[in-house]
Amino acid sequence: MYNAFLTKFIRRIALKGTVLYEIIDNVAVLTVDNPPVNPLSDGVRTGLYESITKAESDDSVKGVVLTGNGRAFIAGADISEFGGNVEGVSLNEVFSKLEFCSKPVVAAINGIALGGGLETALCCNYRIAANSAFVGLPEVNLGLLPGGGGTQRLPRLAGPGEALKMMLTGGHVPAKKALNMGIIDDISDNVVEDSIKFVLDKAENEENHPKVRDLNDKMIEARGNDKILLEAQAMAAKSRKGQFAPGQIIKCVEAAINLDDFDEGLKKEGELFLECLLHPQREAMIHIFFGERAASKISDVPKDTPTKDIKKAGIIGSGTMGGGIAMCFANAGIPVHIIDQDEENLKRGVSVIEKNYDFMVNRGRLSAEQKDAVFGLVSSSLDYADISDCDIVIEAVYENLELKHDIFKTLDEIVKPDAILASNTSGLDIDSIAQVTKRPELIVGTHFFSPANIMRLLEVVRGEETSNETLATIMAIGKKLKKAAVVSLNAPGFIGNRMLFGYTAQANMLLLEGALPHQIDQALESFGLNMGPFRMMDLVGLDLGWRARKLGGKESPLHAKIGDELCEQNRFGQKNSKGYYNYTEGSRAPNAAPENESLYEKISQENGFNRRDISDEEIIDRCMLALINEGADILSEGVAQRAVDIDVVYINGYGFPIWRGGPMHHANAMGLDKVVEKLNKYHESTGNDVYKPSELLVKLAEKGERLGDAPNKDDRKEKLGFEMSSVANNF
Ligand SMILES: NC(=O)c1ccc[n+]([C@@H]2O[C@H](COP(=O)([O-])OP(=O)(O)OC[C@H]3O[C@@H](n4cnc5c(N)ncnc54)[C@H](O)[C@@H]3O)[C@@H](O)[C@H]2O)c1
CATH class of the missing domain: 1.10.1040.50 (N-(1-d-carboxylethyl)-l-norvaline Dehydrogenase; domain 2)
Incomplete structure (x- = not known):
């Protein structure tokens, strides 16, 4: 007896994450606690299963509210468990327990609910989300499909077309939109409190509580309508060329539409999920998921290295790269000042930035007010004195070492002494640039890629004397600008x-x-x-x-x-419509x-x-x-x-x-x-x-x-x- 207890205890504490259980007003409030973002690790799954069992067996409990501790509801499955032996209760057992709970269950979505997190919420009878919450099924980004019933339940709420869009992009949907799509039932500023009131009301006044698995209207409506699946296939072919998982997701939704029995659909999803799990693309995509996180860590720079606060950025050169880099800072909410050598180039550069923002407004990606706010963060002039108070200045002038030397000498004199001075050079020697200044420890390469406001890569070039603080600050800024930042030593061509x-x-x-x-x-x-x-x-x-x-x-x-x-024969490429290929005016399509x-x-x-x-x-x-x-x-x-x-x-x-x-x-x-x-x-x-x-x-x-x-x-x-x-x- 004692041994059995001890074994159970040791197993329990070895599991990762837990679920806190408390009773408020006769409602069992289950709080997933697995910092920082509450993934569904073995301890969470076991905790959920045990807590629901406990709530069901307590006669005084009228309903259940499920929420998350901190900023997340449940961020998803525990990716570190993929491909290994899974301990504890399985996710399917938890989902079934939730879905068939004898008391009404409300998911109080306090923050992000992604992947398995949203799938958990879809097994509850009701969903109420905080204003700031967002939901999504991003499994496709890891070469997977939402294998916890997501492909069967989401289409039943949002309709198969919208569900497919959401699963194929893997995008995040804010609470307001999720409400309009029918994924959640309500939005609240006090999500746990209101969910408690809501579930008590439902428990008292309604006998039957809806299960998503039973909502078949949208499936029946879509039967025989090939357009939905064809559109999804076209979307996948365009934006996820060569990927295995999107086709599997479409097959799952096809099953959801055409199979009468929900459990048959679940079974099909399970089979297709397994194929994804065993596919080499899954390993490759998860390798990159973890790789991007690993790349932001520099092996010989201590984790607790202090970083500088970047309140204002300066850019030298308003050309292709300077303009794009300025947009990155403005998009991250950091004021940015651009300097160019002459009025004409500066005007042209700033107008390109504005046109880019206008394009986003026309496409509905930005509201007019948002454009004004973000473009309002961009200022410009010809006077270097205007960037003297910047915390970082990034040089993006022509690729010429002498010119860069001149500019860094000027920057070193004018910009405050503790500011970082960076160069966007594609391949010049950062150490040689650092040597013309009196602050080599603050000199670094920030190699953005074109178009800088869109491309995710940022190569951070570490000079011989670049300090740990400078590097740590640039990596932090990279994160703020939503870049995949990778450190390269200063060597010809860097990495890429x-x-x-x-x-x-x-x-x-x-x-x-x-x-x-x-x-x-x-x-x-x-x-x-x-x-x-x-x-x-x-x-x-x-x-x-x-x-x-x-x-x-x-x-x-x-x-x-x-x-x-070819150049001798005046064939320069797309810029004059002939190179290795021929191009017709205004088109980038290559012709033999x-x-x-x-x-x-x-x-x-x-x-x-x-x-x-x-x-x-x-x-x-x-x-x-x-x-x-x-x-x-x-x-x-x-x-x-x-x-x-x-x-x-x-x-x-x-x-x-x-x-x-x-x-x-x-x-x-x-x-x-x-x-x-x-x-x-x-x-x-x-x-x-x-x-x-x-x-x-x-x-x-x-x-x-x-x-x-x-x-x-x-x-x-x-x-x-x-x-x-x-x-x-x-x-
Ligand atoms: N274009 C790319 O695809 C790309 C990609 C990565 C890195 N880079 C690097 O970025 C840098 C800039 O390239 P780009 O394509 O943006 O060049 P660009 O020719 O489009 O723009 C350069 C700008 O710098 C300005 N300028 C020149 N001398 C100046 C001075 N003394 N003071 C202030 N402004 C000055 C010019 O007027 C021009 O507006 C280069 O080092 C290049 O190697 C370019």
């Missing part, structure tokens, strides 16, 4: 552009060897990339590298010979350019290549291996802290498919022994050192290990220097 360079160079080599741009693009797009390399080069402009080489009197490297020759083919033949021949048929497999292999091999070197030099940081960079800045988990995860999934074998094969067949396997890959493959954290400082390869880099010369 260095890898991109190797990748595009190999795409160009494949062109020289016999493949055509559209074949290469199609192969890589079918692998999952948003945009193939030739469409991307046309978009960026072929003339940038060509002009830089001409100016420096440099010869074209082998991989750039075709691109440079057969007139280029004789040029490809000629340059291939001149450089000793006998053009040959190249398979899609070779195209994908060679471009991916170039990325992976460079990524491994970046890791072995400690330029990136961990492999997943590289994945976060590539997914958020370079259109790599999230469902493949990034290039490093892709390598791990392939198996590093296989990666090394393929690298050796292409090294031999092409003679190109790009494919000479990185020592780190060879070492890990031999030990049967995976790419993970960067090696310890003593084991690192020497970092690529700016002066000896071939990468920097190619940007």
